[in-house]
Amino acid sequence: MSMQISGLAFDPATHPRRSTRVAFGEALMELAERDLRIVALAADSARLCCTWDFNEKHPDRGFNIGIAEQNLIGMAAGMASCGLIPFACSYAPFLQSRAIEQIRNDCAYTKLPVKIMATAAGIQMGTAGSTHHATEDLAILRSIANMTVVVPADAHATYKLTFKVAEWPGPVWLRTGRDPEFVVYTDGRDFEIGKAVVLREGRDATIIACGNLVLHALLAADLLAQEGLRIGVIDMHTIKPLDREAVLKAARETGRIVTAEEHNVIGGLGGAVAEVLAQEQPTPMRMIGLNDIFASIGPTYDLMKKYGLTYEGVADTVRKFVRG
Amino acid sequence: MPPILNQDRPKESRAEMLARLESQASLIRQRIMTTLQAAGSGHVGGSMSCADIITALYFQVLRMDPSDPRWPDRDRFVLSKGHASAVLCPALAECGFFPRELLDTFNQLDSPFSMHPDMLKIPGADMSTGSLGHGLAIGLGMAMAARVQKRLFRAFVLMGDGELSEGSVWESAMAAAFFKVDNLIAIIDRNQFGSDCALSDLPSANALAEKWRAFGWSVREIDGHDMGQVVDALTEAPFETGRPSMIVANTVKGKGVPFAEARFDWHYHVVDQDVVDRSLAALRGAESAKEEQR
Structure with missing residues (x-):
């Protein structure tokens, strides 16, 4: 862990x-x-x-x-x-x-x-x-x-x-x-290409994230736990070949999937996950990323925050998704 | 150990060698036409223009072993002008990499052979090509791999002259000279035509020898249909230690098929029975005339 x-x-x-x-x-x-x-x-x-x-x-x-x-x-x-x-x-x-x-x-x-x-x-x-x-x-x-x-x-x-x-x-x-x-990992763990890392088991939704968004997904899940939500977090470090089983399991167990990536929302991790779910287990989704725009200028963390790519923005999206 | 093609060739006089290669080139040209007939159409002009170069490479210069197409010490060949697949595939078949009957499937469903070569499907093909301007970088990487691995193989790259409009070619030209890669030997099939028209009617590279010299290459300009000049240039390269070698081979698009020579509209053309009959008659006629001369 x-x-x-x-x-x-x-x-x-x-x-x-x-x-x-x-x-x-x-x-x-x-x-x-x-x-x-x-x-x-x-x-x-x-x-x-x-x-x-x-x-x-x-x-x-x-x-x-x-x-x-x-x-x-x-x-x-x-x-x-x-x-x-x-x-x-x-x-x-x-x-x-x-x-x-x-x-x-x-x-x-x-x-x-x-x-x-x-x-x-x-x-x-x-x-x-x-x-x-x-x-x-x-x-x-x-x-x-x-x-x-x-x-x-x-x-x-x-x-x-x-x-x-x-x-x-x-x-x-x-x-x-x-x-x-x-830093996300301090436990010295190893990784397998094509095998997702389940960091938190969830009940209300699962955030499937990659890259820098993995940390923010964890932080968001912890924040939402204070509000009584149990949010799963998956580090999907391999976008292709995608760990379909991990996606389907999270969808079955939590019924809602949120993807989070430092990328345009079109065609990246969100797209890959949606392709699996749409065909095998239709599941409501939200996709966090740049909303089909070129990013503005600024210090990176400020930009991440501006576009909802830090834990605050991730938590907002998940909260609205779950609470409706 | 089986004989290494070209390295373990029986001794012959220069006249015998040239006669053998010229007659082989005529055969390869005939095979281009019969292969394209099986396909229905194809790249006639640019396959014919480099047929003498390909023949010299595969039947005299390249060290390789058709019984072991992936032999690590073989010389590498990259057909950067991938659309000349119709000359490469027959040459590989004649070398013994695969039975020539397989060429009858050219372009057909699930065939290993098509307009552009696929290294994963064609025994003896060292690289998949098709999009122009890729081959020189690949050949440079191969030549540098020999250096890393302390092997003695060479990398030969055949480019078209129209291809030189691709900027990527010049990226590799610069790097090859910088790294002093003298086991890289490139050839330009200077047939003067593109797909649309003569290259002189397009923005295109000229003063080729000067350009490549300015990029740090050792350059020789030859008649790409004079087998003696072709073989000499290919066997004498590298021309200078510590420099990549460039052979600018002046050629005729469609060479050997009189009605297709020096024409843009035979870059890609339908090849039917009539075309094949007329081509083979011209090629065989020229070959017998040459034999009589000898």
């Missing part, structure tokens, strides 16, 4: 933070020691993606190829076709669209094990503007056959899942953030 956190006591100024991309870099460095097939590629993004030290330590296996995302993914595909396991690392906003044809044709169509570390995803670069936000990546990537899409909830989950991503067959989109993210 996660640490005892509560929306009543949560203070964003003091809650411990750890960076997902730093955790990724540490895991990659460990992987490189034990597996000579691991290669790191960055597109003038090695410092951001925390592969700079990798490149220094393994100059024969770490490459910075310049600002050229299409070439980044194409090269990674060529390397993967020869038996290497390349991690191609850059900004999520540029990879999700500029390099998408290389991802689709060269990695997914071919089932090659290219691991795409997409950092600064969501609205984590709040003050950089929407050119630097990635709020469509989950929708785009999960619509491509053979792709796997992983969104860890915090640094620990990123660290653990990076090892799983490396050994997973085929291409993977691994979504990470930018500034150190709030």
Whole structure:
């Protein structure tokens, strides 16, 4: 179980933070020691993606190829076709669209094990503007056959899942953030790709969240517990393949599903969950995310709050949903 | 260990080699037409223009083992101009990667073979291609993989000249020179035509040798239908240590099929019995004339 956190006591100024991309870099460095097939590629993004030290330590296996995302993914595909396991690392906003044809044709169509570390995803670069936000990546990537899409909830989950991503067959989109993210997991647990983590059992509704929204889902559930509601929380760190059983079980047990993601409400986690429920177990839903807009400018946490992507907004949505 | 194709080839004189390759190229051109007849239509022009290059690669230059298509030390070949699948697939069949009868299914339901090659379905195909401007990055990745793995294989990439309008090509051009990847050998099938018209009527790359030199490549310009020049360039590459090599091969779109030569409207065309009869007659006629010369 996660640490005892509560929306009543949560203070964003003091809650411990750890960076997902730093955790990724540490895991990659460990992987490189034990597996000579691991290669790191960055597109003038090695410092951001925390592969700079990798490149220094393994100059024969770490490459910075310049600002050229299409070439980044194409090269990674060529390397993967020869038996290497390349991690191609850059900004999520540029990879999700500029390099998408290389991802689709060269990695997914071919089932090659290219691991795409997409950092600064969501609205984590709040003050950089929407050119630097990635709020469509989950929708785009999960619509491509053979792709796997992983969104860890915090640094620990990123660290653990990076090892799983490396050994997973085929291409993977691994979504990470930018500034150190709030810590969710302190219990050292492990994760399996495609297997959701049930953090709270519920009765009145279940929040299915990914990435940064997992923490806020937990905080919201704790807040609502004070009001007598029992809200389930699921960390759906793998958007594809989706853990359908976990979704259906939560729907059966709580009768209401709320999805929460740092992404456009169209086509991401909410869409994936809705596709399962609509076909197998029609269940009332609410979807929390950016409501089909480009986000405004601002410090990330302020933006998250503005768009109802912090625990207060999540709790509001769930409360209205349950109380009617 | 079974013989490695091209590496363990019996000794022959240069004249014998060229005669063998020229006659093989004629056969491959005939197979393009019969394959496309099975399909009903296809990319005639751009398959014919690179038939001599493909023949030189598959029957003289590339080191590979058709009994083990995934042999890790094989040379890699990326058909970046994926629409020339109709020349690649017959060449792979003639090398022995699969029975040539399978080509009769080209483009048909659940066939492994189509207008653009699929590496997961075609034994011997090293990469799936089709969308232009992808192959050079992939070939660069392969060439760098050889370096990482301390293997000696080379990566050959065949691009079309129209493809050079894709910006991604130049991303890879820059990176290949930066990383001094001299086991990367690219060839441009400079047939001067696109799908709509002559490339001179479109924004398109020209002064190719100068451009690639400016990007840091070692460049040789050849007649892409002179088998001696084609084989020499492919076997002598890398032209310089520490630089990727570029062969600009001047070619004729539709080469070998007189009524399809240097025409945009044969980029993609219906191929029926009449077309095949006339093509094969022209190809066989030219081949016998050549034999008499020899």
